[in-house]
Amino acid sequence: MELYVPILVLAVLAAGFAIFSLTIAPFTGPKRWNRAKLDAYECGIEPTPQPVGGGRFPLKYMITAMLFIVFDIEIIFLYPWAVAFDALGVFGLIEMLLFIVTVLVAYAYVWRRKGLDWD
Amino acid sequence: MNGIQPPTIEYGQLSPLLLVFGAAIVGVLIEALAPRYLRKSLQMPVTLLGLVGAFALVLTVVMQGVPTKAAAEGAIAVDGPALFIWGVILVLAVISVLLINDDNEFVASAAAVPGTPEEEDAIAAGGAHTEIYPLALFAIGGMMLFASANDLLIMFVALEVMSLPLYLLCGLARRRRLLSQEASVKYFLLGAFSSAFFLYGMALVYGFAGTVSLAGISDALGAVGGQNTLLLIGAGMLGVGLLFKIGAAPFQAWKPDVYQGAPTPITALMASGTLVAAFGAVLRVFWVALGNLDWDWRPVMWGVAILTMVAGAVLAITQTDIKRMLAYSSIAHAGFLLTGVIATGAEAQNALSLKGILFYLVAYGITTVGAFAVVTMVRDAGGEAGHLSRWAGLGKRSPALAGVFAFFLLAFAGIPLTSGFFGKYAVFAAAVAGGAVPLVIVGVVSSAVAAFFYVRVIVLMFFSEPAPDGPTIAVPSVGTAGVVAIAAAATVVLGIYPEPVLRLAEDAASTLFIR
């Protein structure tokens, strides 16, 4: 646990600095109300009405996020394997090869179904 | 040379599982690499070969002698009951896949919103999701693993591997797509909820026992003794997760909706395979891991079993949709099977109960697939004729089909000379021997109630005037006809000469679960 205390110290410093900047900003700057200034910026045209709560966003991003999870988990399996590689030896190599090939099968499927294409 | 020893994996014993999963992965590869027009003609043989091959491998393992030690470092128990259940699941899977092969049941493009031009385009272009084959294989592999898992972690992984493809498959019906998608989402949400229960229960039991292996939990129970809140809550949550999967009351709510909305071949696979696998898992958790705790779980299980039988039988009467009615009947059957789970005692008693349950699962599973196969053949303009009123007078228009369906219904009711009779007899006899007489009385009464609505459908089919615009009977494809024929034949044979299968079940049950 002692290993994590310094990280906490640095985090407190950084967060303190950031929150301090946020809190003093309203007091250091001027305040001049202007309706157009407070609108969303859309290069000068009237802003498009935005749905409450952010609205929907393209499904594409969700798929990217899901694929990211798949590969992130693969990485999480690769790290301990790489660290303990010399101890695991050939057995570990074969198992990891099988694992990667299995993931690649799904990867090939996604690729062919244009899951990796953007338009 | 170093500290990490490679684990020993008994590839021979696990070969049926590996083959099913391997075939599924090959299926995904086919999806990825083969051109569209070839996919179906490649998927079908791969799937069937994988399943039949796995069945042959199960036989080989049995020939070589049933292992007496858990495989893969104690993670998977390939014992008598497991091998028997594997065999049953594979047989049911083969029959279900023959049904799945029917193009008409699945959506052309799942991503197209129902009723949009995209959907019409996809139908016109003859689109089809051949992914259903690998998905079904993953689900089947998960079922097999679920029934043979010897530690809770593997059991959870198997639960997910089994459920996730099924959630998807439920949403792929070609007609009444909104209903199908609703079923899929419902199943997914409730299923995820129950998985969470299972996982949390597992965590609590781990907190108590310090291990997730079933044998280890059993040992910990023996060592501690007495009450432990952590353990009791954990066991209860594990129970919720598992009872959800078998559809026992009060966790049965998903079953009618999902069975109705899902494509009928998938309903057949779920109703037979999932039930078999889930009972395998229930038996393992409650007998192997929590066997020493039976004084605590038995009263609860009594209540659940009675509630399930009564709810299934009574609610089925009010149903007007054939698939919903079959769903409630499946709930009632889960209740009958639970009486067998409760009837534990000495080793001989356990073997007797186990034998009854295994036989019941075979008989019920095959009849169910047959009944759903018949449902796919009775069609209206908008797809299957689900509403019971549409079935009126079917016996006059198509006596053979109505006759077979009536026979399946009689088997569900447990009339002598059908497989259902011996199944119920075996389970109830074991329950009586185990001292659960009141439970058996409730079982018999609810069987009688259930018989009422089965007979009502028969009366409707044979003694009502057919509607002038009644449903058409689709000319069955070879596969569907084969499924109906196999199921009918099995129901007859198991009803007249159940000896061989009973003996097989007895042999499988005699060794009980290995620890």
Added chain:
Amino acid sequence: MNAIRVLAAPEPALPNVQSFGHDPLWITIIKAVAIFVFLLLSVMYGVWMERKLISRMQHRYGPNRAGKFGLLQSIADALKMGFKEDLYPSKVDRFLYAIAPVILVVPAFMAFSVIPFGPTVSMFGEQTPLQLTDLPIAVLFVLAMASIGVYGIVLAGWSSRSPYAVLGGLRSSAQVVSYEIAMGLSFVGVFLFAGTLSTSEIVAKQASGGTWEVLGLSIPMPSWYVVMLIPSFLIYAITMLGETNRVPFDLPEGEGELVGGYQTEYSSSLKFALIQMGEYVNVFVVSAVSITLFFGGWRAPWPISLWEGANVGYWPLLWFFIKLVLVFGGFIWVRASMPRIRYDQLMAFGWKVLIPLNLAWIMLVATVRAFRIEGADRTALFTIAALVVVGCLVLFFRFDTVLQRRRETRAEELKQEFELLEEQPAAGGHPVPPLDLPHYHGADRKEISSGIH
């Protein structure tokens, strides 16, 4: 194989994970404040250096008014931002809008806590390594912090309730997570060699590459992983740019399409300053990680390392700083010379090139390393290696021919379309102006017919 003999570490007092966690609190605070101040100054002078360097590369002077050589420019900028109006646009989700820059900035700082700056030194009488702390999973911690930073980007975009910001935030996060996979994979080669995830130990492992005994000569092997793992490093270098949204991957801020991307609504004031700071600190984090993992960390480069005192005491701080400046200079150089690439190309490059290439390279490295394990089954290894190579080649040629065929079909289609258009300009429904359209010569003149018809 025995010719390669790993030498014992020349200096006994190299820090490892066990060296940490013993500091008194005041030492910890000194080190944390030092890192914090160092990063603040780095951001200030990083901005200055970037502006100066890129100006020189573009034949202009860059900032040269505030202070000598414009050295005070960043301070002037910071003051200006502080005295600007603190805007909360009317539609934003006020809490998330305010907190997003903080979420962006804090993890970036935290990631620096596991970067090693030097060996164990004596600080005010206490023996302590020049590194805030080290974890058995230090590199994983850096990746985790990078992932949390993505929340800042998404929330900044999403809470702004403006189409540009939402799109920019989504794009940016999709890009960052995509490149994070390739980045995570490019580390695996290093872990295969180092056998640890702790940053201080990875640096220690790069102390010496051993010697190669051949023909009675002992040739020293290169010790930095960048030499042995050059493909890993190249991939990492690319993902560095993608991960930090820098040119040529600065799509979120592609002014042409998305105005300011996720920071569109953070028009001025200190919130904007925080976002900028977070981005620069992220750049320094990935640079520092590249130095630690591939360039021998704080260890002196070759000619200097011959001097005995090079890797002792406070000197390594200097080597680390020089390396950091050089890597950051690389970022600027890339910015000056590369055009921005298109978003679909960016994603396709990340997913379809970097990831498979990375996996193939990892398996190659692993197979080669497996040969060096004594008592390994050589035949099995050769079979595996052959299978891997053949499999990769088959896949490559399969995809290569498929791609080639597709390209040819596409070219053929384009050609046909072009020919068709040459014959009938209005084919395909393209709005082609009529050939006799009058020319427009401004409001004060009369329209003059083109005179063709």
